[in-house]
Each structure stands twice: as structure tokens, then as C-alpha cells.
Amino acid sequence: MGTKELEVSSLSSTRSSSSPCLSTIKWWSEDTIAVVTGANKGIGFAIVKQLAELGLTVILTSRDVSRGQQAVHSLRAQGLDVLFCQLDISDPASIDIFVSWLKEEFGGLDILVNNAAVSFNRIGENSVEHAETVIKTNFYGPKLLTEALLPLFRRSASISRILNVSSRLGLLNVSDG
Numbered sequence: 001m002g003t004k005e006l007e008v009s010s011l012s013s014t015r016s017s018s019s020p021c022l023s024t025i026k027w028w029s030e031d032t033i034a035v036v037t038g039a040n041k042g043i044g045f046a047i048v049k050q051l052a053e054l055g056l057t058v059i060l061t062s063r064d065v066s067r068g069q070q071a072v073h074s075l076r077a078q079g080l081d082v083l084f085c086q087l088d089i090s091d092p093a094s095i096d097i098f099v100s101w102l103k104e105e106f107g108g109l110d111i112l113v114n115n116a117a118v119s120f121n122r123i124g125e126n127s128v129e130h131a132e133t134v135i136k137t138n139f140y141g142p143k144l145l146t147e148a149l150l151p152l153f154r155r156s157a158s159i160s161r162i163l164n165v166s167s168r169l170g171l172l173n174v175s176d177g
């Protein structure tokens with residue numbers, strides 16, 4: 001298998017052999033628009049980088065303008081042309097502004113990566129001190145953003161997708177045994 005095929009496979013699903021997602025045919029292009037939340041660092045930043053390397057149009061979003069712009073500059077320095085827009089997923093007003101901006105600039109989107117999240121506990125800790133912020137950000141944030149963006153999705157069976165980055169701790173059926 002060549003490098004290109006490996007890259008394509010890494011974006012594939014293993015659900016069904018008849019699924020267009022499983023095809024090794026390149027299903028995206030520079031017209032494919034992907035939005036990634038909480039992308040100024042960590043996993044979100046890595047997802048933006050990889051999508052940009054594959055040639056999609058990627059919008060890096062960050063709640064903090066300067067941290068987001070810094071991330072964009074570092075990618076541009078590597079020859080990757082990503083776009084930036086401020087987006088705080090815990091703030092409905094920020095979601096409204098982002099959705100209007102996206103509609104105005106692109107008319108729609110194809111891929112949403114709900115990555116942004118907060119965590120105030122170390123492994124093994126289970127404090128509820130910041131529970132309100134966690135629920136507002138990690139539950140209502142992606143919910144409100146997804147609901148606001150659904151009408152803008154350019155619905156395509158082979159391209160449209162929403163990826164929710166989560167944690168094993170978010171599973172209801174995890175057992176310690």
C-alpha cells in the first residue's frame with residue numbers, strides 16, 4: 001500500500017464494506033470545509049494540522065484570539081494555509097457570531113470536529129468543584145454548536161460528518177474490572 005492510500009485509509013471508517021467512507025478513493029478536496037473547536041493546542045491543533053496537510057480547507061477555532069492566531073501562524077510557517085475564527089463554545093453569543101461568519105464567508109461546512117473541552121481533575125480525582133463549567137463546556141457547548149451548524153451542513157452521504165472527541169470516562173458502560 002502506498003503512502004497516499006495509507007493517508008486515505010486513515011480517514012476511513014470500518015463500518016461497512018459498501019460504505020463510501022471505506023473507499024480508498026480520495027473523497028475530500030480543497031472545497032471540503034472542516035471546522036475544529038479548541039484547536040489552538042493539543043489534539044485539536046493536531047487534527048487541524050493533519051486535515052490541512054491532506055488539503056482540506058480548515059478553520060481553526062479558539063476561545064482566545066491571541067492563542068488561536070499564534071497557532072495559525074505556526075501552521076502557516078510550516079506552509080499550511082489554515083483560517084482562524086474566534087469561538088467560545090460555552091458562550092451562545094460567540095456561537096451565533098461564528099455561525100454568521102461561517103455562513104457569510106463559506107455558505108456552509110462539511111465536517112465539524114467537536115474537540116474543545118475542559119477538565120479540572122487529575123487522573124484518579126473526582127472533584128465536582130467545577131462541575132457547572134465542565135457541563136456548560138463539555139456537554140452544552142458541542143450540543144449548542146452542533147444544533148446551530150446543522151442547517152449549514154452541505155449534506156453529502158460521503159463527505160458530511162461530525163466527530164465528537166470524547167473520553168473513556170464519557171462511556172456509560174465502562175467497568176473497572
Ligand SMILES: NC(=O)c1ccc[n+]([C@@H]2O[C@H](COP(=O)([O-])OP(=O)(O)OC[C@H]3O[C@@H](n4cnc5c(N)ncnc54)[C@H](OP(=O)(O)O)[C@@H]3O)[C@@H](O)[C@H]2O)c1
Nearest residue numbers: 038039040041042043063088089090115116117165166167
Ligand atoms: N489528552 C488526553 O489524554 C485525552 C483523553 C481523553 C479525552 N480527551 C479529549 O480530547 C479533547 C482534546 O483534549 P486535549 O488533551 O487536546 O486538551 P487540551 O490540550 O486541554 O486542549 C483543550 C482545548 O479546548 C479549548 N477549550 C476549552 N474550553 C473551551 C471553550 N469554552 N471554547 C472553546 N475552546 C475551549 C482549550 O482552549 P484554551 O487553550 O484557551 O484553554 C484548548 O484549546 C477533549 O475533548 C478531551 O476531553 C483527551
